[in-house]
Amino acid sequence: MTDLGRWRAEALAQSVTDGSQTALSIVEDLLARLDAYDKVQPQIWISRMAPDQLRDAARAVDARVAAGERLPLAGVPFAVKDNIDVVGLDTTAACPAFAYTPQETATVVTRLLEAGAICVGKTNLDQFATGLNGTRSPYGIPRNAYNLAYVSGGSSAGSSVAVAAGLVAFALGTDTAGSGRVPAAFQHLIGFKPTKGRWSSKGLVPACRSQDCISVFTDTVADARLVDQVIAGFDADDAFSRAMHDTALNPARIGVPKPAQRVWFGDSQAEYLYERALERLATQADVIEIDIDFLNEAASLLYNGPWVAERTAAVSDLLERQPEAIDETVRGIVAQGKDISAVDLFRGIYRLAELQRQAEQMWASVDMLAFPTTGTTYRVAEMLAAPVALNSNLGRYTNFVNLLDMAAIAVPAGVRANGTGFGITLIGPASTDTGLMDAAEAYLAQAELPAPPSLDLEGKMERVRLAVVGAHLKDMPLHWQLTSREAQFVGAFETAQNYRLYAMADSTPPKPALVHSEDGAKIAVEVYELDVAAFGSFVAEVPAPLAIGTVTLADGSSVKGFVAEPRATIGAKDITHFGGWRAFVAGA
């Protein structure tokens, strides 16, 4: 099996510079990796350089190194999100009808190539960079490299997977509402989103032009710093480029959302991991709870307010000419912008100016924010079923950043049981980019995070935990329904104190009904874990009046489990005082 371990730009460049390997040997390794991962997710790419083009590029780098050039990215393979121009590959923005052949390479890519990096190809994305999930592309759905059932995050979907899967050492994304951070969180990556205007946007297909940033995914903060050193700098050809000086950042006071304002969408693992991250941060700085209502309001301007029209402006020709060529969800979003008036937008601009003033006041009381990158993640199937609402949930903690002129770096902060990543984002005012990188390194140095799990190369099955209470208990008549589905025993637990147990009338085999009640007791249960498909078939066989719902355990956690319709207690015998079905059966 080809090694798909992550690459690091700094180490690769060093090895080429010191002659311990050639750029050409890296490219041969690269080609093997690409072949291997094409069997898993070819759809992360929209176009790629031909093998011989890559070899030629490598030879050219080797020749420059041999000639004595000092190339900070000598021989480092990188990928480019397919809304950024690279001569030789069409730019599609994930919309075939929009595709064009660029005549000029984007400034950022030109700087990378000059520094010796090797462009591997163009990666898949949410069409027109409109989305945070990665499912909105006619070129296929890039999935989470660590659990193929889950979204990769977007819109820079393919770029994030390419780095996570070890195909390139870094990949350019873009980030308007979080597209360079959300996929980093889900796949245990560094996602660096510079201050607006720090990196040239020349050669970028606009999504929401005044708010767009090119960003980068890397394995380490050091690599993000290296890429930033190569790319950052004023570009007179980009009207939104800014000549800026680094602002010092001493993150002694770290702002976090007030607990009541932390929204997890039911993801208790994310909540837990965030609290652990804050504990780590608290060892280095004061953690200060702030009111984030105004940040949420700024966020709403982007996807629920007048800035939607900026997305419309970006694609208005195609939207008029050939609307059916646009992804249905994306079209639904961009079409809304046609009805927004300039008057609405001016009102939005005024409100944003006021919110920016509030942000300035916030920066007087905290030096940096440390927010969850997202509150949760979703399966691809879930996202496809509710593409707007769930996408919106993913942007909860990212949408406000560009509008309020902040820089951000997303860093890993733990792993969910399903292998997907949870991350936090460190956010600072404009031009604190390098300070944020320092802070990210300081956090990671003592966060004691586990290594990312192994890649999901075959499609991990989703696992579900189920509490059984009666005939499915070990050695009971229906226990075979679990064993035949390869359910694994997790443990014997008790429910929370507020349940009553009834022996149902006329049930064959005899079965209990577990009923939630304020006046209750703890009831013995057994918890099993089984694949999501097996779980589905199990639930399909549960007879009325029983049902599978949610059962709260004595430790406060929740699992799926047997519950009952109200009619289950008609003629039933209250057996709560036995403390469980097994005790009742033994004593009956």
Added chain:
Amino acid sequence: MTDLGRWRAEALAQSVTDGSQTALSIVEDLLARLDAYDKVQPQIWISRMAPDQLRDAARAVDARVAAGERLPLAGVPFAVKDNIDVVGLDTTAACPAFAYTPQETATVVTRLLEAGAICVGKTNLDQFATGLNGTRSPYGIPRNAYNLAYVSGGSSAGSSVAVAAGLVAFALGTDTAGSGRVPAAFQHLIGFKPTKGRWSSKGLVPACRSQDCISVFTDTVADARLVDQVIAGFDADDAFSRAMHDTALNPARIGVPKPAQRVWFGDSQAEYLYERALERLATQADVIEIDIDFLNEAASLLYNGPWVAERTAAVSDLLERQPEAIDETVRGIVAQGKDISAVDLFRGIYRLAELQRQAEQMWASVDMLAFPTTGTTYRVAEMLAAPVALNSNLGRYTNFVNLLDMAAIAVPAGVRANGTGFGITLIGPASTDTGLMDAAEAYLAQAELPAPPSLDLEGKMERVRLAVVGAHLKDMPLHWQLTSREAQFVGAFETAQNYRLYAMADSTPPKPALVHSEDGAKIAVEVYELDVAAFGSFVAEVPAPLAIGTVTLADGSSVKGFVAEPRATIGAKDITHFGGWRAFVAGA
């Protein structure tokens, strides 16, 4: 007659501070001046403090000075444009239906009052500050203090007249497209328009909120500097306020429009005065001709582009509820904004960003601009007849300044024969405000400008020069038509070389016809000057086939004069070789 000489803030404050007069004595003088000028133009005010309120305010200042307070504006009377809130006076924005009673005084006014200045009242303006001419108000039309036939300039019309007429030492205006500069030019004033955000806009009725600046009219640059020192500074309550540091300005290279891009709308006096100003500037710096196409394009975004919708946003409630309450011309402008989409505005924002980039490039080659403030001026009657087109002409050299984030100071640069002022504006990049004041003082110190003419307290009649060629010559049968109209003899001249003279057939008394011809000669004429009304009645009596047109004199200048319809030469005798009617009559 009450002295209506201009006041200077610095000198007044000094006199109160050193005890040579009291604020109360200044107020008594003020009240006499107000009374006197109310007989000329009461309509420059929309509301005023009562005499006793002014006396109370003066006594309070005198008490503070007596208590040892150092007040930089002790006892200095000032006026406030009536789109800026002052508690105690309603804010109307020159629209009675819009009027409200402010609960808080604008930040800038509060700072002036704290510095010892005395607020006299609220001045008339183009409604909602939409206009550059001063005729768009239901409270009457403030006219040029030096020639009542002419516009004062606007929108800060009343404020400019109040300073010119010596009623206050300075007056706050506002300036979005030139409203703080155009009236300064027309009335021989300093008009200082700070960088956007340098002066707080809190308490200002928005015209085009993202582009609005409060400005000031003064008699001297020193007074503008003094007011700036009191007012400038960050205001956290104003979302568009900016914390800024002064940028040094060394105006060694002064940018001026290429000659082909200088537009004078037929005003040869303005053209002449501008050239004299450039000669003066050239003694101190390199004068560099630049291409101003991109500045004109930026200007067009403001009044012919998506920023019109910002004006709509400012008055949209009233526009919906009670459109007839809005001045017809203003309504015509702001109503257009309803049809502008957010997509259009985003496109405008992108274009503006590109133009801003061009402006940055311009600032690499010149340090300061010295533009005409306006290309010409107009009579009130002319402006009322073509309120949009002529207003637009007035903004030719001012509209782009705020959109491109520049500071500006309008300074006098000469007097037209009709008494109205011509001015130039010195323009620099953001935060060069104090440097521009230095440059303005340096220019004025060696410009050798005449003092402003005396105020027009009765309505100067407009004078017209008329060339007569036949029966109206001195001692000829119709000469009485001139003497009865109090025409003044200017002189005997010759036409340019390309005229022929004919003795018309069947004309009683005998009259010639002057006909333009390439194959011609110089013809003797007499030039008379008469009031415009007298001229009008004279023209009314001219019989066919004669007419009053334009006659070119031998020195190249043009005057009104007798011309003829083609039929005038039917049966006529060519008498060109006589060189004039008098010679023909003598020799015939």
